[in-house]
Amino acid sequence: MSTTAGTTASPTGLADPDELDLRLPVSYLADGHSVRSWLLTTDHKRIAILYAITITVFFFIGGAAATLVRLELATPEADVLRADTYNKLFTLHGVVMVWFFLIPSIPNTLGNFLVPLMIGARDVAYPKLNLISWYLNLGGGLLAVAALLAGGVDTGWTFYVPYSTVFSNTWVSLTVLGVFTTGFSSIATGVNFIGTVHLLRAPGMTWFRLPLFVWAMYTTSLMFVLATPVLAVTLLLVFAERTFGLPIFDPARGGDPILFQHLFWFYSHPAVYIMVLPAMGVVSELITCFSRRKVFGYTFMVYALVAIAVIGFFTWGHHMFTSGMSPYAALVFSFLSFIVAVPSAIKVFNWTGTLYRGQVGFESPMLYALGFVGLFTLGGLTGLFLASIPVDVHVQDTYFVVAHFHYIMVGASVSAYFGGLHFWWPKITGRTYPETWARFAAILMFFGFNLTFFPQFIAGYLGMPRRYHVYPPEFQIWNVLSSAGAAVLAAAYLMPLGYLTWSLLFGERAGNNPWDASGLEWRTSSPPPRRNFFGSPRVQGGPYNYHPEGVAPVHDQPRLPSRGSLT
């Protein structure tokens, strides 16, 4: 507290600037303003901000490529782009969006910021490794962008051999090196989160009191650590074959290109779950908060996350049903792909169960979360079509597949990312954003997304193949709808960039807990101080303390506020 000497010296008692100083630590944002204090920081919150800036840049690079692709596809003829430019653009879109936006999106921004806060820790377990991880991600991204500026890559994001190794005359090696580098950033993040959750939980924060977002980050980290090295090897083999002429996959010398596909999808199928498990974690937090109910079936939500992470490692073969694999292998992969839908369905049922008779509010993060549930359900159900071998053979390499994975990766994951961004924005920045604009953007995003990708299901089912810049005229109606939707979607993605930037400069100061939410991250100031908490957090109960244990939902009453602190 301020010294009394100062007060007595001043006749009014208010002239002393120290009098109202409570000696609270400054927020992490005010703790150093130099460029150095940002670029060499080991504060998990600042590293989260660094990641947020880089992935936003990559999101708009990838989005610009998609815009050109959709522009070209508005008519059946080639009018804007030549064939090879088109190939380079969809490759750029895929590579940038998958490895430099989606994979790091939720884990490295929201995850980095929130995991230590949610478990009551001061930082992640290995703060320097955390910073190195950002530099690896940035370095990899710069290599990939350098390849783009040098002339681009035309292999598609999957780098299938032998095209990528023997035939393509584009900048494959440089791009592969970029993705290889960024892979180490994923591994570093995975090691960090696993170590943090194991060793730095606050007293009383037992495993089954962890918020579901932390569980989602933990299971995602397991996949980061165990799947990414396989991608690293696969890309290394492609790089060695192109650069040093070491023919591992060359069919002319007895190599097996199908082996490449097995290795690639051993990483890239779990990668889909790396993109969607964090989204599930975010949405679990949002739905429980805005329906004022405990998460329905918390333990099953945890088991479902773990089950998805484990089974997700054994379904990669469903990407290769038409590659000539043994029918018995195809049968097993098909069966496992159906099985992995079970824990996903459990999660959808439990989110719905959480809403049941809850006091549901439609604040902007909740609109994103509800959008997620709908789009994830549609994307998941069409995944069952693709897990079924006869249907998959029919729609292989068509827009049906494109629509399916965009429903999961864009519809679901990006919606959840925006939902989480809006939910934790007051905590991260200490500012509130204009809620009306945010709701409008959320609704626009949902409709723009469906307008873009639902027509692609139909075009694909009718037989329109992916990866061509020209197509038969009978598919034009679906492509015009899709391109129109893409314009709406682009507007919806640009809006948060505008109003969130506005809120940084002019937004009202946010309270410590603007949503009356129950997590530990709301038990500190907004934005939090460098050391996260003022005292030492101790946890005395389970998460989602929105109503007493076992109490039936109350309806026809005003919304219950949160019951306050757990600590």
Added chain:
Amino acid sequence: MSRVEIEARLREPWSELETDPGTAFARQRDGATLGIWIFLASEVLFFGALFLTYTAARLAHPEAFAAAGRETNIVYGTLNTAILLTSSLTMAVASQAAETGLFRRLTLRCLAATAALGLAFLVVKGFEYREDIEKHLVPGAHFALDRGPAQIFFAFYWLVTVVHAIHLSIGIVLVVRLTVKGWRDPDILAENPQVEVTALYWHLVDLVWVFLYPMLYLPGRSG
């Protein structure tokens, strides 16, 4: 160690745990060990994918792999296996000696021996590479063996030995770093988790070689 010494060695975020310094130091140690084990799990998948690639190619072309395997120099390969296994012994002794905190000179000597054995491995590997290049065992237009799949064997040989040598070089740098630190300040290695972390990494690199030796040097040589 005294309380002051322990506090001097605590790093963030372990220095901010609300426990006594001894407990915090033990947690920091657990953190270092857990972190390296998770990383090693990742490395196992990395090399596992390479071994899988090798297995698939060898199953498809057993004769070409046997013929190509006979071209590798088993003398160099066996010598290097012996060198690397011995280095794991010295590394293990260094790690255990550091943990007790009593045998400071032994720790230092064993670390230096480990780094020297690692360098010896690289030197032998260098001689072997020179011979391989002279025998035209590099895949490409001048490849000595006529069979196509034999090139896949040697593609694998080059790739995996170079990747292993890079891992080993990183290990040597880490061991030399500890040696220099320990030489400057004899107390610093006692109970220092960095020794165990380096040792675990070193043993993994050694273990990978234990797999590589039969895969690269023994095909075609039995019976």
